[in-house]
Amino acid sequence: MHAPIRVKEFDKSVRNKFNVYNSLFLNLPFQGISNVGMLIPLMHHVCEKGLSEGKDPQEILDFFFSMHTDLKTENEKIDFMFRVIQYVERQIVLFDSVEDAAFNDIEKHSTHLSLKDFFHLIDGKKHEENISEKLSTFGTRIVFTAHPTQFYPPSVLDIISKLRALITDNDINGIDITLQQLGLTSLINTQKPTPFDEAKNIIYFLRNIYYEAVGELYSKIKKNIQNSEFDNPNIIKLGFWPGGDRDGNPFVTAGITMNVADELRMSLMKCYYDDIKNLEQKLTFRELEGTIANLRTRIYPTMFDPSKTVGYEDIINPLFQIKAILIKKYNSLYLDDLDNVIDKVKIFKTHFAALDIRQDHSIHFKTVEEILRKAGVINISLDELHKSKLISILLNDEIVVHPDLYADELVKDTITNIAQLKFIQNKNGEEGCNRYVISNSEDIFSVLFVYALFRWCGWEKGKIAFDIVPLFESMAGMKNSSEIIKSLFDIPEYRRHLLERQNKQTIMLGFSDGTKDGGFLKANWSIFQTKENLTAICDHYGIKAIFFDGRGGPPARGGGKTHRFYAAQSQKIANHEIQLTIQGQTITSTYGTKEHFIFNCEQLLTAGLSNNFFAKENAISNESRQMIEDLSRISFEKYTALKNHPMFLPYLENKSTLKYYNTANIGSRPAKRGDQKKLEFKDLRAIPFVGSWSQLKQNIPGFFGIGTAIQTLINEGKSDDLKRLFREVPFFKALMQNSMMSLSKCLFELTSYIAKDEEYKDFWNILFDEYKLSKEMVLFISGYEVLMEEEPVTRSSIEIREHIVLPLLVIQQYALQKIEQKSKYESTYEKIVRRSLYGNINASRNSA
Numbered sequence: 001m002h003a004p005i006r007v008k009e010f011d012k013s014v015r016n017k018f019n020v021y022n023s024l025f026l027n028l029p030f031q032g033i034s035n036v037g038m039l040i041p042l043m044h045h046v047c048e049k050g051l052s053e054g055k056d057p058q059e060i061l062d063f064f065f066s067m068h069t070d071l072k073t074e075n076e077k078i079d080f081m082f083r084v085i086q087y088v089e090r091q092i093v094l095f096d097s098v099e100d101a102a103f104n105d106i107e108k109h110s111t112h113l114s115l116k117d118f119f120h121l122i123d124g125k126k127h128e129e130n131i132s133e134k135l136s137t138f139g140t141r142i143v144f145t146a147h148p149t150q151f152y153p154p155s156v157l158d159i160i161s162k163l164r165a166l167i168t169d170n171d172i173n174g175i176d177i178t179l180q181q182l183g184l185t186s187l188i189n190t191q192k193p194t195p196f197d198e199a200k201n202i203i204y205f206l207r208n209i210y211y212e213a214v215g216e217l218y219s220k221i222k223k224n225i226q227n228s229e230f231d232n233p234n235i236i237k238l239g240f241w242p243g244g245d246r247d248g249n250p251f252v253t254a255g256i257t258m259n260v261a262d263e264l265r266m267s268l269m270k271c272y273y274d275d276i277k278n279l280e281q282k283l284t285f286r287e288l289e290g291t292i293a294n295l296r297t298r299i300y301p302t303m304f305d306p307s308k309t310v311g312y313e314d315i316i317n318p319l320f321q322i323k324a325i326l327i328k329k330y331n332s333l334y335l336d337d338l339d340n341v342i343d344k345v346k347i348f349k350t351h352f353a354a355l356d357i358r359q360d361h362s363i364h365f366k367t368v369e370e371i372l373r374k375a376g377v378i379n380i381s382l383d384e385l386h387k388s389k390l391i392s393i394l395l396n397d398e399i400v401v402h403p404d405l406y407a408d409e410l411v412k413d414t415i416t417n418i419a420q421l422k423f424i425q426n427k428n429g430e431e432g433c434n435r436y437v438i439s440n441s442e443d444i445f446s447v448l449f450v451y452a453l454f455r456w457c458g459w460e461k462g463k464i465a466f467d468i469v470p471l472f473e474s475m476a477g478m479k480n481s482s483e484i485i486k487s488l489f490d491i492p493e494y495r496r497h498l499l500e501r502q503n504k505q506t507i508m509l510g511f512s513d514g515t516k517d518g519g520f521l522k523a524n525w526s527i528f529q530t531k532e533n534l535t536a537i538c539d540h541y542g543i544k545a546i547f548f549d550g551r552g553g554p555p556a557r558g559g560g561k562t563h564r565f566y567a568a569q570s571q572k573i574a575n576h577e578i579q580l581t582i583q584g585q586t587i588t589s590t591y592g593t594k595e596h597f598i599f600n601c602e603q604l605l606t607a608g609l610s611n612n613f614f615a616k617e618n619a620i621s622n623e624s625r626q627m628i629e630d631l632s633r634i635s636f637e638k639y640t641a642l643k644n645h646p647m648f649l650p651y652l653e654n655k656s657t658l659k660y661y662n663t664a665n666i667g668s669r670p671a672k673r674g675d676q677k678k679l680e681f682k683d684l685r686a687i688p689f690v691g692s693w694s695q696l697k698q699n700i701p702g703f704f705g706i707g708t709a710i711q712t713l714i715n716e717g718k719s720d721d722l723k724r725l726f727r728e729v730p731f732f733k734a735l736m737q738n739s740m741m742s743l744s745k746c747l748f749e750l751t752s753y754i755a756k757d758e759e760y761k762d763f764w765n766i767l768f769d770e771y772k773l774s775k776e777m778v779l780f781i782s783g784y785e786v787l788m789e790e791e792p793v794t795r796s797s798i799e800i801r802e803h804i805v806l807p808l809l810v811i812q813q814y815a816l817q818k819i820e821q822k823s824k825y826e827s828t829y830e831k832i833v834r835r836s837l838y839g840n841i842n843a844s845r846n847s848a
Contacts, residue, residue: 005109010793013102015800017167018095024176025091036083040807042068043084047810056753057813078828081811082835088808089187089839094179095804096589096842097160099797101167103595106793112563112599113606115224132225134612136232138577140604141548142591143239143356144205145583146198152588154204156187161208164593188838195252199242199260203267205587206352210238211271213597215344220598221605233346236601239435240264240353241581246417247360247439248685250410254417261355261424261433262306268352269302272315275341279322282334287325291318309427312349319345351432357421358437358471359414364449367414368394370406371456375399390445394452395493401456418457421466430465437508437548441470442477444487451497461493467501469548473510475518478530481507485534489541498543506579507534508548512686519639519705520742524735525632532572545574550581561738561791562590563603567610568730570618575611578604617730624729627713627721634712635705638770642704647763649681654820655751655760657695657812660834661688695840697750697809698767702742707773710781722781736778740787743775744798750809753817805840812836 025037043064050060061077071077113121119131152160159182166174193201214236222230243260246252276296283292295318301308319342326335369382377393378384385393403412403419424433436454438446447468454464472481485505488494498505509530514523531547538545551562566578582591591597611618620628642648652658693700713722725732748771754764775787788795815832823829 006106007792007796009106009109010102010796013105014095014099015796017102018098018800021094021098021167021175021179022091024179025087025094036080036087039068040084040087043807044803047806051747051749051752051810054749054752056817057750057810058817060810061814074825078825078832081814081832084807084811085832085835085839086183088805089842090179090182091804092801092839092842093156093160093182093187094163095800097163098167100593100596101164103593103599107599112603114599114602115221115605118606118609119224130613131609132227132230134609135221135225135235135605136230138232138605138608139234139237140601140608141237141239141354141577141579142601142604143241143548143579143581144202144353144587145245145581146195146202146242152187152201154201156182156185157204159185188835195243195249195256196259196263199240199263202240202242202587203263203352205592206238206264207267207271209592209594209597211268211344211348211352213594214238214347215340216594217598217601218343218347219340231346233343235605236347238348238353239579239581240355241358244355244433245358247358254413254420257355257357257417258420258424259306261351261428264352264355265309265350265428265432266303266306268348268350269299269310271348271352272341272345273299273303275344279334279338279341282337283322283326283330285326285330287329288322291322294318310350312345312429315350316342316345349429349431351428354431354435355424355428355433356435356437357417357433358439360439361441361446361449363410363414364438364453365445366408367411368449368452370408370411371399371401374405391448391491394445394448395491399456414453415457418453418459422458425465434465435467435469435506437469437471439471439510440474440477441472441484442474442480444484446470446484447488447494451494462496462500464497464500467504467506468497469506469508471508471510471550472530473513473517473550475514475522475526478509478514478526481530482533482537486537489537489543502544503542504544504546505538506546506548508550510550512550512690515701516684516686516689519636520702520739521706521709521735522632522636522639525628528570528573528731531574532570535572535574538574544576546577546579547574548579561734561741563600563607564730564734564737566604566607568618568734569611570620570731571611573611575608578608620729620731623721624725624732627718627725628729628732630713631706631709634709638705638708642700642766643681645763645766647760651760651763652689652692655696655754655816656692657816657833657837658688658692660830660837661691663834691837691841694745695812695837697745697747698771699742699746700767703739703774704767704770706736706739707770707775707777710777711773714777714780719780723783726781736782737788737790739774740778740782741794741798743771743778744787744795745802746771747802747809750813808836808839812840 025040046064046068047060050063055063061081065071065077065080069080071080159178163175163178163182166178218233218236221235240260243252243256246257273296276292276299280289280292280296283289295315298310298314302310319338323335323338323342326332326338365382369378372378372382372393373380377397382390401415403415406412406415421433436450438450441447447470450468451464454466455461459466470481470484472478485507489498509527511523511527514527517523518526527549534547535545562580569575589596590600690701693702710722726736727733748768751764755761755768757764779785779787782789784790786795788798812833815829815836818829819826819833
């Protein structure tokens with residue numbers, strides 16, 4: 001019922017509108033070639049026809065240039081291709097704007113549950129009280145990262161916002177002028193952004209969208225609960241990684257961290273100042289004027305001077321005083337407006353978003369080793385110490401460290417940063433920066449090194465106001481996680497630390513690197529099992545487990561339909577909070593407008609509630625668990641064989657865009673860990689790894705091994721069991737549907753020419769065969785006629801995006817072919833490849 005209506009609404013409000021507004025692109029003011037807009041549809045037709053006939057990109061574009069243009073020289077053709085890239089980039093911006101403008105009209109026909117819907121579904125007084133009780137303690141934390149998949153400068157974000165509003169109003173003239181402005185405005189960075197630039201880009205969303213959206217959502221929650229005593233500002237928390245995440249990014253220094261913390265606080269004060277000014281214009285009553293004016297005056301200097309701060313109590317207490325007088329003497333006039341400001345102050349306090357610190361375990365190892373060497377405890381290596389002796393030193397030895405004692409810059413910065421975190425907490429409040437995440441946690445020392453570093457950098461025992469968060473992201477890390485956590489809980493000193501942290505242990509699970517390491521099905525199932533095991537251990541020790549998921553945009557990095565994933569968690573997984581990273585395009589595509597933000601936050605909340613009230617539906621029988629285990633094992637074996645294939649890394653290096661991620665001005669972080677010239681799989685960052693497969697339109701990490709695994713069980717006579725598994729186990733169905741999204745974005749015809757390459761043809765055919773098999777198998781067990789059959793609107797959106805970007809994809813492959821042929825314009829073709837990355841990433845919205 002709902003799906004056909006939503007599809008009709010999508011066709012009317014998105015597809016048709018886009019086609020109309022797209023015609024305006026014919027007059028966009030591109031310099032040099034006036035008819036580029038007229039040639040794009042023709043070029044698309046030639047590309048589509050050529051690929052269907054098995055032609056390679058070079059054949060296709062050479063035919064297009066000779067038959068449909070007067071371009072003769074290679075320079076002219078190159079210039080034309082750059083213009084096409086510019087054109088396609090802006091088509092994508094237009095489609096994004098049209099789709100975003102239609103969001104409310106499409107979602108009103110959705111079957112997704114809002115909080116209000118959920119309350120109606122769970123009718124009865126007893127259940128209402130249970131929901132209220134659950135929401136009083138439940139929390140969500142959306143943590144924004146700066147990973148290099150979102151790169152529009154603020155000027156372009158402003159144009160996009162303006163365009164979205166004009167489309168909503170059907171203002172043709174305004175759209176025409178704005179598209180012309182867009183045509184003349186650069187969409188990309190002229191140089192690599194610094195970590196501080198990345199932070200400011202995300203702070204743009206905090207100030208312009210999330211500040212008001214969070215307040216509106218919290219007000220909505222309170223109205224739905226209809227409980228005057230409800231007070232849980234922690235139900236919506238925002239986290240922040242730009243400027244704090246130094247894992248693999250040498251440009252994030254202690255100075256950058258401090259500057260970002262200041263910028264977050266000062267940006268929040270600007271929001272508070274505007275709100276106080278608005279209140280001042282409404283609460284024009286004698287007994288209130290002085291208090292409001294004093295508050296405004298106190299906040300003003302903190303907006304611009306990082307040395308000036310104002311405490312949370314100094315903001316909230318005057319507001320409480322104003323509220324009391326307003327109720328008592330002024331008929332509660334504008335009370336809702338005042339309450340809205342009070343709620344926002346309770347939520348954001350003096351930090352806006354909590355700045356997390358993250359660093360790789362190997363850096364802490366290096367730092368501890370250097371400190372103990374300098375202190376004379378060891379001569380050269382930590383290996384000189386027995387495990388029990390090292391643990392005793394980390395827990396008990398008093399060592400005074402100072403950054404100037406050490407020559408290594410990374411060691412100095414690590415010490416400087418940990419020491420300065422006290423000052424950040426003094427300025428932004430403890431909640432403003434109180435989590436330290438350790439990447440690549442694979443043993444007990446990942447946590448104990450950080451505990452010791454805090455002590456040695458000036459934090460007293462029992463007063464370390466930081467959660468130490470191990471990040472398990474490799475198969476080995478997840479396998480060892482239970483023993484690591486159990487061993488930590490058996491250490492009295494660490495238990496006392498947890499007691500100071502309200503007996504909570506936050507544990508982060510890495511979907512991105514997990515999938516890179518183990519493949520799609522193995523990683524997701526391992527994380528699911530790891531959460532169940534760790535929940536049981538935490539329950540046994542009386543510790544509250546909080547899981548923090550490191551998720552990217554696409555299914556291959558834990559993305560896809562996120563709410564569906566959380567709604568399908570089992571009863572055996574702790575459900576106190578939903579915490580996840582949001583990054584890159586997902587910030588703009590899923591949380592880029594106030595409407596998107598509120599809708600998707602509600603989905604997270606209802607997903608968390610579902611696990612309490614519909615837990616039986618998510619139960620997985622032992623028989624089903626064994627089947628998922630078998631599928632996971634077989635797919636892992638298939639994926640591991642692929643990783644170990646001698647052509648795996650050469651294929652990525654020589655046939656994909658992998659090496660161009662590092663030279664594009666997308667993000668500040670290098671594309672791989674370390675500075676070794678030789679490419680090692682372990683050093684590859686998940687974003688360029690997954691992104692390179694996406695640019696190839698092969699999406700290997702999002703499905704590889706699934707087809708072989710399902711076929712193996714079918715050959716064992718388990719067809720009906722697999723169909724039942726898809727039908728009755730929400731977790732498994734969610735995984736398969738997310739994998740279908742990866743499969744639906746594949747276009748192997750684009751690279752079919754590699755099947756004729758003597759060096760790479762066998763490897764390419766391995767990829768293609770598994771793609772065909774996986775598509776066949778997921779359709780078989782689901783009973784679908786087409787991929788993503790239950791998601792026709794998302795499927796239609798993907799189809800249009802893939803249609804728009806096709807000429808750009810062919811141009812990218814054409815350029816890669818020219819580079820391989822050692823063209824005398826090689827450096828220019830490399831620029832084409834780098835430039836094409838942007839449009840392809842944006843078109844997919846969750847490609848990396």
